[in-house]
Amino acid sequence: NAGVTQTPKFRVLKTGQSMTLLCAQDMNHEYMYWYRQDPGMGLRLIHYSVGEGTTAKGEVPDGYNVSRLKKQNFLLGLESAAPSQTSVYFCASRPGQGFNEQYFGPGTRLTVT
Amino acid sequence: AQKVTQAQTEISVVEKEDVTLDCVYETRDTTYYLFWYKQPPSGELVFLIRRNSFDEQNEISGRYSWNFQKSTSSFNFTITASQVVDSAVYFCALSEAIIETDKLIFGTGTRLQVFP
Numbered sequence: 162n163a164g165v166t167q168t169p170k171f172r173v174l175k176t177g178q179s180m181t182l183l184c185a186q187d188m189n190h191e192y193m194y195w196y197r198q199d200p201g202m203g204l205r206l207i208h209y210s211v212g213e214g215t216t217a218k219g220e221v222p223d224g225y226n227v228s229r230l231k232k233q234n235f236l237l238g239l240e241s242a243a244p245s246q247t248s249v250y251f252c253a254s255r256p257g258q259g260f261n262e263q264y265f266g267p268g269t270r271l272t273v274t
Numbered sequence: 275a276q277k278v279t280q281a282q283t284e285i286s287v288v289e290k291e292d293v294t295l296d297c298v299y300e301t302r303d304t305t306y307y308l309f310w311y312k313q314p315p316s317g318e319l320v321f322l323i324r325r326n327s328f329d330e331q332n333e334i335s336g337r338y339s340w341n342f343q344k345s346t347s348s349f350n351f352t353i354t355a356s357q358v359v360d361s362a363v364y365f366c367a368l369s370e371a372i373i374e375t376d377k378l379i380f381g382t383g384t385r386l387q388v389f390p
Contacts, residue, residue, distance in 0.1 A: 203381055204380040267317065
Protein backbone atom coordinates (compact mmCIF):
# COMPACT_ATOMS: atom_id res chain seq x y z
CA ASN A 162 0.00 0.00 0.00
CA ALA A 163 1.94 3.01 -1.29
CA GLY A 164 -0.62 5.64 -0.23
CA VAL A 165 -0.34 8.79 -2.33
CA THR A 166 2.52 9.00 -4.80
CA GLN A 167 3.62 11.87 -7.01
CA THR A 168 5.64 11.87 -10.20
CA PRO A 169 8.13 13.46 -10.75
CA LYS A 170 9.79 14.52 -7.50
CA PHE A 171 11.73 17.36 -9.08
CA ARG A 172 11.51 19.19 -12.38
CA VAL A 173 13.03 22.25 -13.99
CA LEU A 174 11.14 23.89 -16.83
CA LYS A 175 11.81 26.82 -19.06
CA THR A 176 9.21 29.53 -19.41
CA GLY A 177 6.57 28.48 -21.92
CA GLN A 178 7.17 24.75 -21.64
CA SER A 179 4.40 22.40 -20.64
CA MET A 180 4.31 19.46 -18.29
CA THR A 181 2.00 17.16 -16.39
CA LEU A 182 2.30 16.16 -12.76
CA LEU A 183 0.86 12.80 -11.87
CA CYS A 184 -0.76 11.92 -8.58
CA ALA A 185 -1.75 8.34 -7.85
CA GLN A 186 -3.45 6.83 -4.81
CA ASP A 187 -4.13 3.19 -4.06
CA MET A 188 -6.57 3.72 -1.20
CA ASN A 189 -9.71 3.88 -3.36
CA HIS A 190 -10.32 7.44 -2.20
CA GLU A 191 -13.05 9.47 -3.84
CA TYR A 192 -11.68 12.95 -3.33
CA MET A 193 -8.37 14.25 -4.59
CA TYR A 194 -6.71 17.65 -4.35
CA TRP A 195 -3.80 19.62 -5.76
CA TYR A 196 -2.13 22.27 -3.62
CA ARG A 197 0.83 24.51 -4.08
CA GLN A 198 3.12 25.55 -1.26
CA ASP A 199 5.01 28.81 -1.42
CA PRO A 200 7.24 30.35 1.26
CA GLY A 201 5.26 32.25 3.85
CA MET A 202 1.91 31.37 2.27
CA GLY A 203 1.08 27.92 3.50
CA LEU A 204 -0.72 25.58 1.13
CA ARG A 205 -3.24 26.87 -1.35
CA LEU A 206 -5.76 24.76 -3.21
CA ILE A 207 -5.40 24.74 -7.00
CA HIS A 208 -8.03 22.23 -8.16
CA TYR A 209 -9.87 19.32 -6.66
CA SER A 210 -12.00 16.38 -7.67
CA VAL A 211 -14.90 14.75 -5.86
CA GLY A 212 -14.89 11.66 -8.01
CA GLU A 213 -13.82 10.07 -11.26
CA GLY A 214 -14.58 12.33 -14.20
CA THR A 215 -15.17 15.44 -12.07
CA THR A 216 -12.96 18.44 -11.38
CA ALA A 217 -13.46 21.85 -9.80
CA LYS A 218 -11.46 25.03 -9.26
CA GLY A 219 -9.85 25.86 -5.98
CA GLU A 220 -8.35 29.08 -4.70
CA VAL A 221 -5.59 29.56 -7.30
CA PRO A 222 -6.59 27.69 -10.51
CA ASP A 223 -5.25 30.08 -13.15
CA GLY A 224 -2.56 28.60 -15.38
CA TYR A 225 -3.39 25.01 -14.44
CA ASN A 226 -5.66 22.30 -15.78
CA VAL A 227 -6.55 18.96 -14.26
CA SER A 228 -8.08 15.67 -15.25
CA ARG A 229 -9.45 12.70 -13.33
CA LEU A 230 -10.05 10.04 -15.95
CA LYS A 231 -9.40 7.23 -13.51
CA LYS A 232 -10.38 7.20 -9.86
CA GLN A 233 -6.86 6.53 -8.69
CA ASN A 234 -5.15 9.24 -10.74
CA PHE A 235 -5.33 13.02 -10.65
CA LEU A 236 -3.24 14.89 -13.21
CA LEU A 237 -2.16 18.51 -12.96
CA GLY A 238 -1.12 20.20 -16.19
CA LEU A 239 0.79 23.37 -16.88
CA GLU A 240 0.23 24.36 -20.51
CA SER A 241 2.69 27.25 -20.60
CA ALA A 242 4.84 27.42 -17.50
CA ALA A 243 5.67 30.77 -15.92
CA PRO A 244 8.24 31.64 -13.24
CA SER A 245 5.33 32.41 -10.88
CA GLN A 246 4.52 28.72 -10.95
CA THR A 247 7.79 27.83 -9.28
CA SER A 248 6.57 26.07 -6.19
CA VAL A 249 6.23 22.78 -4.36
CA TYR A 250 3.12 20.92 -5.44
CA PHE A 251 1.29 18.55 -3.16
CA CYS A 252 -1.41 16.10 -4.02
CA ALA A 253 -3.81 14.81 -1.39
CA SER A 254 -6.72 12.41 -1.18
CA ARG A 255 -9.40 11.45 1.28
CA PRO A 256 -12.00 8.68 1.39
CA GLY A 257 -15.25 10.52 0.77
CA GLN A 258 -17.97 12.53 2.44
CA GLY A 259 -17.41 13.29 6.02
CA PHE A 260 -14.72 15.22 7.74
CA ASN A 261 -11.81 12.91 7.28
CA GLU A 262 -8.25 14.04 7.18
CA GLN A 263 -6.49 14.34 3.86
CA TYR A 264 -3.52 12.12 3.05
CA PHE A 265 -0.71 13.91 1.29
CA GLY A 266 1.84 12.81 -1.26
CA PRO A 267 5.54 13.61 -0.87
CA GLY A 268 5.42 16.68 -3.09
CA THR A 269 6.94 17.77 -6.42
CA ARG A 270 9.42 20.60 -6.47
CA LEU A 271 9.02 22.56 -9.71
CA THR A 272 11.29 25.35 -10.85
CA VAL A 273 10.45 27.48 -13.86
CA THR A 274 13.33 29.53 -15.22
CA ALA B 275 -14.83 33.97 4.93
CA GLN B 276 -12.71 31.29 6.47
CA LYS B 277 -9.21 32.07 7.59
CA VAL B 278 -6.48 30.52 9.69
CA THR B 279 -3.81 32.66 11.33
CA GLN B 280 -0.54 31.36 12.72
CA ALA B 281 1.10 34.50 13.97
CA GLN B 282 4.33 32.82 15.03
CA THR B 283 6.52 32.52 11.95
CA GLU B 284 9.41 30.82 13.69
CA ILE B 285 10.10 29.55 17.20
CA SER B 286 13.41 28.33 18.56
CA VAL B 287 13.73 26.35 21.77
CA VAL B 288 16.27 24.20 23.48
CA GLU B 289 15.59 20.53 23.89
CA LYS B 290 13.31 19.61 26.80
CA GLU B 291 11.60 22.98 26.81
CA ASP B 292 7.84 23.10 26.39
CA VAL B 293 6.55 25.04 23.42
CA THR B 294 3.09 26.18 22.32
CA LEU B 295 2.15 26.88 18.73
CA ASP B 296 -0.77 29.24 18.32
CA CYS B 297 -3.61 28.92 15.83
CA VAL B 298 -6.52 31.32 15.49
CA TYR B 299 -9.29 30.69 13.02
CA GLU B 300 -12.26 32.51 11.53
CA THR B 301 -15.39 30.88 10.18
CA ARG B 302 -19.10 31.56 9.97
CA ASP B 303 -19.92 27.88 9.96
CA THR B 304 -21.23 26.28 13.12
CA THR B 305 -19.89 22.93 12.01
CA TYR B 306 -16.24 22.77 11.10
CA TYR B 307 -13.08 20.80 11.68
CA LEU B 308 -9.61 21.85 12.70
CA PHE B 309 -6.41 20.03 11.92
CA TRP B 310 -2.72 20.12 12.65
CA TYR B 311 -0.15 18.83 10.19
CA LYS B 312 3.60 18.47 10.61
CA GLN B 313 6.06 19.03 7.78
CA PRO B 314 9.52 17.74 8.73
CA PRO B 315 12.64 18.75 6.79
CA SER B 316 12.05 15.82 4.44
CA GLY B 317 9.04 17.73 3.12
CA GLU B 318 6.06 15.41 3.47
CA LEU B 319 2.94 16.47 5.35
CA VAL B 320 2.04 14.33 8.31
CA PHE B 321 -1.43 14.41 9.82
CA LEU B 322 -1.40 14.96 13.60
CA ILE B 323 -4.93 15.59 14.77
CA ARG B 324 -8.49 16.44 13.76
CA ARG B 325 -10.98 18.15 16.05
CA ASN B 326 -14.62 18.94 15.29
CA SER B 327 -16.37 22.09 16.40
CA PHE B 328 -18.65 20.27 18.82
CA ASP B 329 -15.87 18.73 20.83
CA GLU B 330 -14.00 21.19 23.00
CA GLN B 331 -12.24 18.62 25.09
CA ASN B 332 -8.51 18.97 25.14
CA GLU B 333 -6.56 16.08 23.73
CA ILE B 334 -3.25 14.61 24.74
CA SER B 335 -1.15 12.21 22.74
CA GLY B 336 2.17 11.47 24.34
CA ARG B 337 4.14 14.70 24.44
CA TYR B 338 1.59 16.46 22.23
CA SER B 339 -1.50 18.22 23.50
CA TRP B 340 -4.10 20.41 21.91
CA ASN B 341 -6.25 23.12 23.47
CA PHE B 342 -9.42 23.98 21.55
CA GLN B 343 -11.31 27.06 22.75
CA LYS B 344 -14.31 28.19 20.72
CA SER B 345 -14.68 31.34 22.83
CA THR B 346 -11.38 32.65 21.49
CA SER B 347 -11.46 30.75 18.16
CA SER B 348 -8.16 29.14 18.95
CA PHE B 349 -6.71 25.67 18.55
CA ASN B 350 -3.28 25.73 20.11
CA PHE B 351 -0.74 22.94 20.03
CA THR B 352 1.73 22.27 22.85
CA ILE B 353 4.77 20.05 22.71
CA THR B 354 6.03 19.06 26.13
CA ALA B 355 9.71 18.31 26.65
CA SER B 356 10.57 19.09 23.06
CA GLN B 357 13.07 16.99 21.15
CA VAL B 358 15.27 17.68 18.14
CA VAL B 359 13.02 15.40 16.07
CA ASP B 360 10.18 17.84 16.66
CA SER B 361 11.93 20.37 14.43
CA ALA B 362 9.54 20.97 11.56
CA VAL B 363 7.01 23.36 10.12
CA TYR B 364 3.61 22.93 11.70
CA PHE B 365 0.43 23.87 9.90
CA CYS B 366 -2.98 24.49 11.37
CA ALA B 367 -5.90 24.02 8.97
CA LEU B 368 -9.65 24.55 8.91
CA SER B 369 -12.19 22.50 7.00
CA GLU B 370 -15.26 24.25 5.73
CA ALA B 371 -18.59 22.61 6.46
CA ILE B 372 -19.27 21.98 2.78
CA ILE B 373 -19.90 18.30 2.70
CA GLU B 374 -18.99 17.71 -0.89
CA THR B 375 -15.53 19.13 -0.83
CA ASP B 376 -14.26 19.58 2.73
CA LYS B 377 -11.55 21.85 1.45
CA LEU B 378 -8.72 22.56 3.83
CA ILE B 379 -7.72 26.13 4.50
CA PHE B 380 -4.19 26.29 5.81
CA GLY B 381 -2.40 28.79 7.97
CA THR B 382 1.01 29.99 6.89
CA GLY B 383 2.79 27.62 9.23
CA THR B 384 5.12 27.94 12.20
CA ARG B 385 8.69 26.75 11.86
CA LEU B 386 9.87 25.12 15.08
CA GLN B 387 13.57 24.61 15.64
CA VAL B 388 14.62 22.54 18.60
CA PHE B 389 18.30 22.80 19.45
CA PRO B 390 20.17 20.15 21.43
